[in-house]
Amino acid sequence: MSTRNLIPIVSYPKSGNTWTRLVMESLWQGAPVAINAMGAAVYGQDRRMLFDALAPVAASELLPHEVAAMLPEVLRHVSREAEGLVFIKSHQMAHGTARTHSGDGLFPPECVRAVLHIVRHPCDVAPSYAHHLGIGIDEAIARMGQSLATIAWTPRRLDLPLGETCGSWSEHTLGWLDTDAYPVLTLRYEDLLADPLGQFARAAAVAGIAASADALAEAVAAARFDRLRMTEAEAGFRERPRSSPGFFRSGTSGGGQRELSPAQRAVLWRDHAPAMRRVEYTDLDD
Amino acid sequence: MGFAGAVPGMPGAMIHEVADLPEVLAGAVHYAPYSQAMPGAFQLNLPDVARFRVTGGMLIEIAALPGAAGDDIRLFLGGAVRSALIHQRGELPLHASAMIPPGGGGAVAIAGHSGAGKSTLAAELSRRGWRLVADDLTRITVEDGRPMAWPGGGAIKLWEDACAAQDIATGALAPVRDGMRKFYLPCAIGTEPVRLAAIAVLDQSPGPALETPSLGEAMALVSQNALRPRQIAPLGQAAAHARIVAAVVGACPVRRLTGARIAPVAALADLLEGLARDPVQGLAR
Numbered sequence: 001m002s003t004r005n006l007i008p009i010v011s012y013p014k015s016g017n018t019w020t021r022l023v024m025e026s027l028w029q030g031a032p033v034a035i036n037a038m039g040a041a042v043y044g045q046d047r048r049m050l051f052d053a054l055a056p057v058a059a060s061e062l063l064p065h066e067v068a069a070m071l072p073e074v075l076r077h078v079s080r081e082a083e084g085l086v087f088i089k090s091h092q093m094a095h096g097t098a099r100t101h102s103g104d105g106l107f108p109p110e111c112v113r114a115v116l117h118i119v120r121h122p123c124d125v126a127p128s129y130a131h132h133l134g135i136g137i138d139e140a141i142a143r144m145g146q147s148l149a150t151i152a153w154t155p156r157r158l159d160l161p162l163g164e165t166c167g168s169w170s171e172h173t174l175g176w177l178d179t180d181a182y183p184v185l186t187l188r189y190e191d192l193l194a195d196p197l198g199q200f201a202r203a204a205a206v207a208g209i210a211a212s213a214d215a216l217a218e219a220v221a222a223a224r225f226d227r228l229r230m231t232e233a234e235a236g237f238r239e240r241p242r243s244s245p246g247f248f249r250s251g252t253s254g255g256g257q258r259e260l261s262p263a264q265r266a267v268l269w270r271d272h273a274p275a276m277r278r279v280e281y282t283d284l285d286d
Numbered sequence: 287m288g289f290a291g292a293v294p295g296m297p298g299a300m301i302h303e304v305a306d307l308p309e310v311l312a313g314a315v316h317y318a319p320y321s322q323a324m325p326g327a328f329q330l331n332l333p334d335v336a337r338f339r340v341t342g343g344m345l346i347e348i349a350a351l352p353g354a355a356g357d358d359i360r361l362f363l364g365g366a367v368r369s370a371l372i373h374q375r376g377e378l379p380l381h382a383s384a385m386i387p388p389g390g391g392g393a394v395a396i397a398g399h400s401g402a403g404k405s406t407l408a409a410e411l412s413r414r415g416w417r418l419v420a421d422d423l424t425r426i427t428v429e430d431g432r433p434m435a436w437p438g439g440g441a442i443k444l445w446e447d448a449c450a451a452q453d454i455a456t457g458a459l460a461p462v463r464d465g466m467r468k469f470y471l472p473c474a475i476g477t478e479p480v481r482l483a484a485i486a487v488l489d490q491s492p493g494p495a496l497e498t499p500s501l502g503e504a505m506a507l508v509s510q511n512a513l514r515p516r517q518i519a520p521l522g523q524a525a526a527h528a529r530i531v532a533a534v535v536g537a538c539p540v541r542r543l544t545g546a547r548i549a550p551v552a553a554l555a556d557l558l559e560g561l562a563r564d565p566v567q568g569l570a571r
Binding site: 057 | 319322361362367399401462463468500515
């Protein structure tokens with residue numbers, strides 16, 4: 001049965017994608033889901049395994065654009081086989097440029113119910129991304145400014161996660177704000193933190209999940225940042241990359257602005273001001 | 287386009303090039319993208335490349351589409367088409383590289399998913415004097431109760447970083463495909479089917495160690511490492527697949543090789559040398 005059951009959760013890295021997915025999965029399941037019991041969301045290594053099981057040739061035999069050309073057909077198949085909603089984690093930039101390795105869109109539009117687009121202030125993304133990759137903040141800032149930047153598409157080796165083109169922070173943000181290929185709900189990480197019940201209620205509504213106020217409160221409480229970090233400390237988190245000392249780091253807004261030097265903030269504003277203004281981000285001095 | 291003829295390494299099977307194939311395989315199910323299957327028949331329709339039909343475990347028909355490149359057709363012949371042919375024959379397309387130790391005495395199959403380190407380990411063993419039976423896909427048959435590994439290709443496919451880690455210069459190596467920094471590493475090959483002495487399934491849990499799974503786990507491990515397991519049911523081969531898995535596990539020790547991707551390749555290779563010396567125990571260090 002062809003139905004609109006795919007819910008891509010798209011974001012630049014370290015912008016609240018996992019938190020959003022956890023709350024949404026809990027709402028969908030009707031009970032809180034533990035971080036290590038969360039579905040793999042067709043992301044990373046899971047996407048490769050799925051591709052290799054379904055596509056006519058293994059991804060390791062194909063060039064990035066060939067994998068990209070077949071992925072929509074693989075996702076159509078996932079949509080057809082699924083019993084209910086399928087949440088898909090993605091850092092892929094919206095389509096629209098010829099070199100993104102995403103062809104005419106990674107997600108087949110006729111299968112997508114809605115896209116949840118999460119945006120976080122780049123001054124908070126930068127230190128979190130540096131921590132995640134085990135690199136310096138300046139290097140993370142440079143990566144955020146890199147046009148058509150890729151994740152895990154290394155031509156010289158086989159990365160287990162299937163690669164994505166996340167683009168620069170601006171390309172990613174503007175692309176998803178402006179796409180008309182899908183119904184997109186853009187949510188700011190800062191607003192999710194300030195008003196989780198209100199914002200996740202909006203997300204549930206576009207996903208078509210009828211969640212009671214109690215269920216919403218329970219899902220949000222179970223996914224509170226300090227609880228996630230405690231669970232990671234006790235039991236680990238299977239999605240943490242080896243480069244990262246801890247997946248759940250600060251979970252706050254505004255911390256990065258104070259962690260960065262004025263020069264580092266200036267680089268982010270120089271690179272991303274138009275996109276930052278579009279989502280109404282301000283500088284410390286504003 | 288030069289594909290017609292016998293299927294290498296598969297006695298009796300033939301490839302025919304045909305002008306056209308119907309789009310629909312009547313009575314089949316669309317079990318995966320581009321793919322249709324029913325008992326005895328399989329079809330893959332790849333836009334801009336070709337339609338492939340595989341029948342009775344004996345015949346591959348190819349109808350190339352206008353403008354298709356021979357290399358693309360070859361690529362897909364080695365993927366779902368080849369595994370469908372093997373499943374149709376009631377044989378086992380094992381996702382494994384198979385090697386024969388210097389002293390002979392049967393092949394060791396190193397199984398695992400993409401990126402688990404099969405080819406890297408095969409290259410290390412090649413350096414230690416082992417001969418290659420097949421890289422990445424090893425066709426397993428059972429003859430008079432004995433599992434046999436069939437030769438396929440004469441080279442190991444290795445990514446550039448794996449070459450670098452083993453001090454292999456890539457300058458003179460042929461790339462697997464244009465634009466891909468993955469190379470054919472030529473190595474000594476065996477050309478005859480050889481008795482399968484053991485299967486080591488790569489496992490990314492901490493190690494390295496060789497662990498002996500229970501019989502049930504061993505059956506599951508072998509079955510999970512069959513290529514394209516989703517073809518099996520629509521091809522009507524579930525019972526045949528269960529039979530060959532049981533026959534292989536009954537005749538050949540299966541071990542879990544932990545530490546894949548984590549432990550040094552040399553340490554993993556040492557364990558496989560121990561396994562080759564004593565497949566039944568397989569615990570020599």
